[in-house]
Amino acid sequence: MFNLYDKIKDNPDFYRQLRCGDSLTTQFQCLLESKYEDTWSQYNYFVYVVEGHKIWHTADGSYDLKKGDCVFIRKGACIIEQFFETTSCFIIFFMTDDFIYEALQAKARPMGKTDKRFDSVITLADDTAIQSFFISMVPYFSSHREPDEALLVLKFKELVLTFADNVANDGLHAYFSYLLQQPRKITLQQVMEENFCFNLKLPEFARLSNRSLSAFKRDFEYLYQISPGKWLLEKRLNYAHQLLSLKGKTVAEAAFESGFESTSHFSRAFRLRFGQIPRSLRQPLAS
Numbered sequence: 001m002f003n004l005y006d007k008i009k010d011n012p013d014f015y016r017q018l019r020c021g022d023s024l025t026t027q028f029q030c031l032l033e034s035k036y037e038d039t040w041s042q043y044n045y046f047v048y049v050v051e052g053h054k055i056w057h058t059a060d061g062s063y064d065l066k067k068g069d070c071v072f073i074r075k076g077a078c079i080i081e082q083f084f085e086t087t088s089c090f091i092i093f094f095m096t097d098d099f100i101y102e103a104l105q106a107k108a109r110p111m112g113k114t115d116k117r118f119d120s121v122i123t124l125a126d127d128t129a130i131q132s133f134f135i136s137m138v139p140y141f142s143s144h145r146e147p148d149e150a151l152l153v154l155k156f157k158e159l160v161l162t163f164a165d166n167v168a169n170d171g172l173h174a175y176f177s178y179l180l181q182q183p184r185k186i187t188l189q190q191v192m193e194e195n196f197c198f199n200l201k202l203p204e205f206a207r208l209s210n211r212s213l214s215a216f217k218r219d220f221e222y223l224y225q226i227s228p229g230k231w232l233l234e235k236r237l238n239y240a241h242q243l244l245s246l247k248g249k250t251v252a253e254a255a256f257e258s259g260f261e262s263t264s265h266f267s268r269a270f271r272l273r274f275g276q277i278p279r280s281l282r283q284p285l286a287s
Contacts, residue, residue, distance in 0.1 A: 052088030
């Protein structure tokens with residue numbers, strides 16, 4: 001599993017990128033090397049599809065993105081599926097919660113509170129303002145001259161405020177409202193419940209929860225009264241059990257989709273936990 005933000009940031013010669021602080025935007029033709037890639041990011045990001053087709057698989061569901069689509073992907077893990085037979089061109093904007101918070105604070109019309117649920121991937125409404133914004137970014141990517149950072153800050157804030165100004169984006173408004181109401185720190189419990197089924201390591205869970213590794217382990221054991229390693233194994237095995245018995249997944253699919261590094265490791269752990277091999281539990285879906 002690789003960090004999407006770090007991969008782009010650490011390869012400026014390959015990924016044309018523009019940065020202001022931790023916020024980063026890039027335009028790329030092809031991002032992944034395999035059909036399925038486990039990825040994660042400690043920052044939220046907007047994705048706009050200029051051309052091509054990819055599917056973002058999350059714990060909430062799957063999101064099929066095609067030309068002209070735009071989504072907001074909350075920080076955390078996902079599986080990206082790509083289609084090599086098509087040419088892909090995407091624009092991504094990574095932003096911290098703090099940056100989004102500061103942009104929203106400048107809004108002339110304050111955002112109202114809402115209890116609406118928001119998913120890991122939030123589909124965004126398209127309009128002429130959004131299309132014009134992404135068209136306006138093309139010269140920045142094609143130019144060899146780096147724009148002033150102050151200008152980039154304005155462009156990042158423009159993106160946030162443009163989406164915030166469209167009442168059709170109720171899912172994104174719910175997340176923005178959450179950021180304004182909360183102390184801008186995702187809870188440890190939320191990080192774990194939303195990402196346990198991905199093959200993240202403990203240091204990566206710590207980064208997602210804005211903690212050092214030692215603070216993460218301390219806070220986790222205080223919250224759950226168990227070590228994070230044991231908790232993750234139990235959650236992943238129970239989830240895999242559901243995938244096999246209720247959704248007809250193969251053993252390999254169940255292992256991959258519940259965060260295990262290998263099928264052999266999964267099968268051993270499953271047999272120790274449930275007293276039977278995974279294959280014996282699988283219920284093929286009716287045709």
